[in-house]
Each structure stands twice: as structure tokens, then as C-alpha cells.
Amino acid sequence: MLPAHISTPILLTHPVNTRYLHHLPMSQGAVYLSDKQRVFLNWGRPLRSPLPNGLRSVEIDKLQVGETINALLSADGYDALEVESSIPHSLFLQLEAFPHLSLSLVEGVAESWRETKDSWEIEQLAQACRITDDAFSHILTLLRPGLTELEVAAELEHSMRLGGADGMNLTIVASGPNSASPHHWPTSRILEKGDFVTMDYGCTVNGYHSDMTRTVVLGKATDEQKRIYNTVLHAQQSAEDFLRAGILSKEADLVARRIIEDAGYPGRFLHNLGHGIGLDIHEGTGLTQTGEGRLQPGMVVSIEPGIYIEGFGGVRIEDIAVVEEDGCNVLEVSDKQLFEL
Numbered sequence: 001m002l003p004a005h006i007s008t009p010i011l012l013t014h015p016v017n018t019r020y021l022h023h024l025p026m027s028q029g030a031v032y033l034s035d036k037q038r039v040f041l042n043w044g045r046p047l048r049s050p051l052p053n054g055l056r057s058v059e060i061d062k063l064q065v066g067e068t069i070n071a072l073l074s075a076d077g078y079d080a081l082e083v084e085s086s087i088p089h090s091l092f093l094q095l096e097a098f099p100h101l102s103l104s105l106v107e108g109v110a111e112s113w114r115e116t117k118d119s120w121e122i123e124q125l126a127q128a129c130r131i132t133d134d135a136f137s138h139i140l141t142l143l144r145p146g147l148t149e150l151e152v153a154a155e156l157e158h159s160m161r162l163g164g165a166d167g168m169n170l171t172i173v174a175s176g177p178n179s180a181s182p183h184h185w186p187t188s189r190i191l192e193k194g195d196f197v198t199m200d201y202g203c204t205v206n207g208y209h210s211d212m213t214r215t216v217v218l219g220k221a222t223d224e225q226k227r228i229y230n231t232v233l234h235a236q237q238s239a240e241d242f243l244r245a246g247i248l249s250k251e252a253d254l255v256a257r258r259i260i261e262d263a264g265y266p267g268r269f270l271h272n273l274g275h276g277i278g279l280d281i282h283e284g285t286g287l288t289q290t291g292e293g294r295l296q297p298g299m300v301v302s303i304e305p306g307i308y309i310e311g312f313g314g315v316r317i318e319d320i321a322v323v324e325e326d327g328c329n330v331l332e333v334s335d336k337q338l339f340e341l
Contacts (some may be wrong), residue, residue, distance in 0.1 A: 001116045001298065002053065002257050007128075009034035009073060010082040012111060013091060016279050017084065017110035019207055021053050025166070028062075030091070031055065032069060036076045040270060041068060052120075066094030070101065071310055115276065115284035116125070116298035121208060122322055125278070128210035129320055129331040131163040134199070136214055136334045144219055145193045149186035150171040156201050165203030165268070167301040169211060169281055172200035172219065179313040182271055193219040196313040203337070209281045211302050211320035212327060212332045216339040221324070228265070228307050228336045232315045235305040237258040239273060239287075243321060243328040249291030265307050274302035277320060290335045299323040300331075 002021075012018050015027035021040070022031065028044030040055045041272050043062040051057055079101040082100060083092065087105075095103055117125070138159045141153065153171040160168065174184035176195040183196075191197060195218045202211040214231075217225055235256035243256045251272035260269045276284030277300050285293045287301055295301075304318030317336055319327040 013087045027179045056220045063117045071096045124206045124208035127329050128205040130214045133334045134208040135159040148188050148190050153186040160203040167204035169202040169338045174198045180308045208277050213316045217313045229315050231263040236317045239303050245297045245325050249287050295323045
């Protein structure tokens with residue numbers, strides 16, 4: 001969320017940060033922000049509609065960035081400019097050609113604005129999550145022994161494309177012993193009866209990411225599979241119930257981690273509870289073991305505990321949730337019961 005006051009004008013050049021402001025699926029351009037004006041310097045394709053967030057568009061040649069910024073600063077009465085450290089070298093050289101300008105490289109400014117989402121952003125995330133939910137309903141009708149991990153991944157992505165997604169996350173499909181690896185890439189391994197099958201996938205709508213994980217069993221689950229699954233589900237639901245504005249990010253992680261450890265699986269939860277999500281799949285404040293940041297209303301995070309046992313398999317369950325004053329709003333609604341297919 002943009003601050004009410006910008007003390008020093010700033011030039012945003014990172015494609016994700018400029019998209020945050022202009023909402024366009026394009027990367028050619030920069031955004032100048034001051035207390036007096038908001039300008040999209042567009043050296044890409046012409047625009048056919050007004051821009052959000054009070055931006056006006058100025059179509060320029062890429063070689064005119066330096067002189068255009070100099071003119072904007074002069075009109076605003078400034079001679080200092082903050083510049084994202086990721087600025088292309090060629091653009092920075094244009095700015096350096098004006099020796100009276102005081103330039104300072106900054107990092108993380110726009111990223112901090114992006115941590116809390118407005119209602120439009122949350123709707124894009126929710127729409128992406130609806131597509132992800134629909135893909136899960138679809139894949140449940142197809143999963144069976146004999147398919148490969150790659151075939152399942154392709155079917156999930158095909159379903160999301162047909163559902164209206166404009167982009168894909170990395171799709172994880174991990175079966176049998178492969179499900180003991182949290183970040184397993186899908187392979188030609190053939191799914192077998194008795195396998196855990198973990199599917200971690202998502203898509204984008206207007207650049208905003210969904211992310212969901214569900215684990216199923218092919219055939220009848222063993223008692224140990226049920227125990228592992230129900231432990232992860234308890235940890236995941238307890239963390240969702242605990243999540244709210246004002247808590248430290250590490251406190252949510254601890255809620256889930258204690259449940260898993262107390263159930264007899266210490267050291268089997270191999271990653272943090274969750275990450276921030278938005279225009280980047282991982283951004284902002286996450287639910288980490290050491291996180292000291294306090295959650296704020298409008299932050300969006302994943303909640304994804306897991307248990308992983310090498311040689312046996314693993315379970316992860318994940319939802320995306322919007323932090324609210326007195327709780328959280330979970331955006332995915334797919335059933336989290338243990339499906340025995």
C-alpha cells in the first residue's frame with residue numbers, strides 16, 4: 001500500500017514494482033513518484049485505458065529517461081532522487097549525466113509497500129485461488145495408479161489455463177518416497193497404489209499468485225499414513241485459527257511445529273510454516289521460525305506445515321490466507337479431508 005507521504009522522489013524500475021502500480025502485463029517502463037505527481041514513463045506499447053493509482057502516462061523513448069526525470073524533478077522543486085538498486089545500468093548512466101542531481105540507491109522500498117494488499121489485490125489473489133481450487137476438483141477425478149508425476153502436473157496446469165490463469169507457478173507433484181522431498185520436481189515416476197501424492201501448485205491472475213498444496217493417498221491409507229496426515233492437518237488448521245494481526249510471524253510457526261513435534265515427529269517439519277505472497281510467489285513477511293515482524297491487516301501468507309520421512313513419504317497441506325484484525329480469511333476452499341482414491 002502506497003504511503004501517504006513520499007519525502008524524497010523515487011524512480012521504480014523493477015518490472016514487478018512498476019506492475020504493482022500500473023497493473024499492466026508489461027515490463028518496459030519506469031514509475032516516478034513524488035508528493036506532487038505520479039508518472040509512468042512508458043517506452044513500451046501505447047496505452048488504451050487510464051491507469052490506476054493516480055498514474056499519468058508519458059510515452060517516451062528509452063533514451064529520454066534522464067532528461068524526462070530531470071524535468072519532473074525540476075517541476076517538483078527537487079534535486080534529489082531515490083533509485084531502485086536494480087535499475088539497469090544504461091538508465092543509471094542517463095541520470096548520472098545530470099551532475100546536479102543527488103542520486104541514492106535504495107532497496108526494498110516498493111517491496112515494503114507491497115506487503116499489505118488492498119481490496120483489488122485481494123480479489124486478484126482470490127480469483128487465482130478459485131482457479132486453483134477448481135483444478136484440484138478436476139484432478140481428483142483423474143488420479144489413479146499408472147499416471148506419471150509429469151502427467152499429473154501437466155493436467156493441473158492445463159486445467160488452470162482453461163480456468164483463466166495468465167501464468168503458472170512451479171508445479172510440484174511428488175509421489176510415494178518422492179513425497180518426502182518438500183521441493184521435488186515432477187518426474188516420469190509412475191504413481192502406485194498405496195502412494196502419498198503431494199501436489200503443490202498455483203497460478204496467476206493479473207500477475208497475482210495462488211499457491212495450494214493437497215496430499216492424497218492412492219488406495220486405502222495405512223494407519224501410519226492416517227496418523228501423519230491427521231497430524232499435519234491438525235497443525236495446519238491450528239495455525240490458521242491462531243493467525244491474526246499483531247502476532248509475531250514466528251509465533252504462528254511455533255503453533256504448528258509444536259503439534260508436529262508433540263505427535264512424535266520432531267525434526268520432520270523441514271521448512272518454515274509459510275511465506276508472503278502477491279506479485280511474487282515469495283515476498284514480504286513470512287511465517288518463519290525466527291521471524292520478529294508483526295503481522296498486519298492485509299498481509300497475505302501461505303500456511304503449509306508438513307511431515308517428511310525419507311524412504312516412506314510425506315504430507316504437506318497449504319492454504320493462502322489474508323491476515324485480518326481478529327483472524328484470517330482463507331482464500332482456498334478445497335476440502336482437506338484425507339482422500340483415499
